[in-house]
Amino acid sequence: MAQIEVRNIFKIFGDKPQSVLARAQNGENKDDILADTGHTVGLSDVSLDIEEGEIFVVMGLSGSGKSTLIRHFNRLIDPTAGHITVEGTDVMTLGTDQLIKFRRDKMSMVFQRFGLLPHRTVMQNVGYGLEIQGVEKAKREEKAREWIDQVGLAGYEDSFPSQLSGGMQQRVGLARALCTDPEILLMDEAFSALDPLIRSDMQDLLLALQTKLHKTVVFITHDLDEALRIGDRIAILKDGALSQVGTPADILLSPADDYVRAFVKDVNRARALNVDVIMRPPALRLTDETIEEAMAQMRKAGEEYGYVTYDNEYRGVVTLEAMEELNGDGKIKWAREIADLTHSVHPDEPIEGAVPAALTVDYPIPVVCDEGELVGIVSNEDMVSVLDQPDADSGEELRH
Numbered sequence: 001m002a003q004i005e006v007r008n009i010f011k012i013f014g015d016k017p018q019s020v021l022a023r024a025q026n027g028e029n030k031d032d033i034l035a036d037t038g039h040t041v042g043l044s045d046v047s048l049d050i051e052e053g054e055i056f057v058v059m060g061l062s063g064s065g066k067s068t069l070i071r072h073f074n075r076l077i078d079p080t081a082g083h084i085t086v087e088g089t090d091v092m093t094l095g096t097d098q099l100i101k102f103r104r105d106k107m108s109m110v111f112q113r114f115g116l117l118p119h120r121t122v123m124q125n126v127g128y129g130l131e132i133q134g135v136e137k138a139k140r141e142e143k144a145r146e147w148i149d150q151v152g153l154a155g156y157e158d159s160f161p162s163q164l165s166g167g168m169q170q171r172v173g174l175a176r177a178l179c180t181d182p183e184i185l186l187m188d189e190a191f192s193a194l195d196p197l198i199r200s201d202m203q204d205l206l207l208a209l210q211t212k213l214h215k216t217v218v219f220i221t222h223d224l225d226e227a228l229r230i231g232d233r234i235a236i237l238k239d240g241a242l243s244q245v246g247t248p249a250d251i252l253l254s255p256a257d258d259y260v261r262a263f264v265k266d267v268n269r270a271r272a273l274n275v276d277v278i279m280r281p282p283a284l285r286l287t288d289e290t291i292e293e294a295m296a297q298m299r300k301a302g303e304e305y306g307y308v309t310y311d312n313e314y315r316g317v318v319t320l321e322a323m324e325e326l327n328g329d330g331k332i333k334w335a336r337e338i339a340d341l342t343h344s345v346h347p348d349e350p351i352e353g354a355v356p357a358a359l360t361v362d363y364p365i366p367v368v369c370d371e372g373e374l375v376g377i378v379s380n381e382d383m384v385s386v387l388d389q390p391d392a393d394s395g396e397e398l399r400h
């Protein structure tokens with residue numbers, strides 16, 4: 001069971017939403033329905049699963065239904081048809097008291113315009129959710145201080161929002177949302193009002209916090225670069241309907257329709273995709289071989305190079321040529337003694353980062369994780385096949 005399950009949601013805005021539901025369910029166009037009936041189709045047959053601990057991005061142009069969708073999750077909006085369950089509970093079944101508790105404990109929201117209380121200090125703003133929960137002052141100040149620290153605002157506890165820059169105010173917004181330790185964080189264009197550099201800092205902060213917190217984050221943006229940067233998965237909305245749900249690699253490499261294709265057309269894939277998308281298992285892995293054994297294995301496998309690991313740790317590349325040059329020199333016994341450790345990349349590094357190494361050597365570049373283990377290799381051919389972008393011919397007008 002996914003943490004949030006959305007099933008066949010329709011949301012129609014207007015006086016008599018039920019009266020036009022059938023037309024929307026028959027797949028009639030949003031513009032036609034509006035022209036005929038004065039009703040706006042906010043969401044049309046949206047179904048998706050959001051898994052615990054993922055950053056799930058909802059992306060689409062202005063008016064595509066992003067805010068309408070996440071307002072269903074904490075029932076700020078009721079659907080015209082369909083179901084939303086959060087951890088197995090259909091949110092429509094919650095009574096008033098349950099709903100208040102559900103909103104207070106389960107989810108927090110971070111808004112584009114920060115939504116801070118102007119006459120309260122940073123400390124009071126961050127501790128606000130705990131205050132509502134009735135947590136005593138000393139306890140909530142302790143918690144608030146921790147979160148103020150985590151978002152890099154130590155020293156600003158007694159400042160007022162108006163004394164802070166936009167980026168700092170949004171750090172307060174984030175700290176406030178996290179202070180009640182909610183399982184789900186809803187972020188509606190939370191970074192969209194910030195200048196590009198500040199915005200990029202906030203993305204870094206969110207990603208850094210997420211490596212420790214593993215919250216379920218539902219993040220709305222109209223910016224594809226932001227979506228690709230922070231999303232584990234991305235849902236793309238168009239006129240209230242889902243065009244595609246997938247990983248950044250799915251979206252970039254297999255766009256589902258012309259709308260998505262237009263969005264991804266100009267993305268620099270070398271920067272947006274990480275090495276792990278294109279890596280494959282090493283052709284020849286050597287572990288504890290002498291020079292002679294390594295040469296024999298390479299000749300047998302028809303490989304010019306091998307990747308040496310020892311004690312579960314990557315030790316470098318050996319080439320057949322280098323070993324042949326030793327010419328039976330008895331001083332060097334083990335293949336790992338002549339392995340070259342110079343070139344390797346990290347699986348979470350953008351493909352771009354592997355290019356310099358790929359230009360330097362003529363073997364596929366080893367991919368080594370934080371623990372020092374060899375997890376794969378990337379070849380020039382694999383890089384080229386992903387980076388070669390066929391020219392899409394539509395949709396320039398969709399870019400901002």
Ligand SMILES: Nc1ncnc2c1ncn2[C@@H]1O[C@H](COP(=O)(O)OP(=O)(O)O)[C@@H](O)[C@H]1O
Nearest residue numbers: 013040041042061062063064065066067068069
């Ligand atoms: N309260 C409302 N009353 C009428 N129409 C609305 C209301 N809220 C949203 N809409 C319409 O629903 C569609 C989706 O809006 P919204 O979810 O705000 O889009 P987004 O967040 O992607 O910009 C738009 O056409 C918008 O005009």
Ligand SMILES: [Mg+2]
Nearest residue numbers: 066067068189
């Ligand atoms: Mg919106």
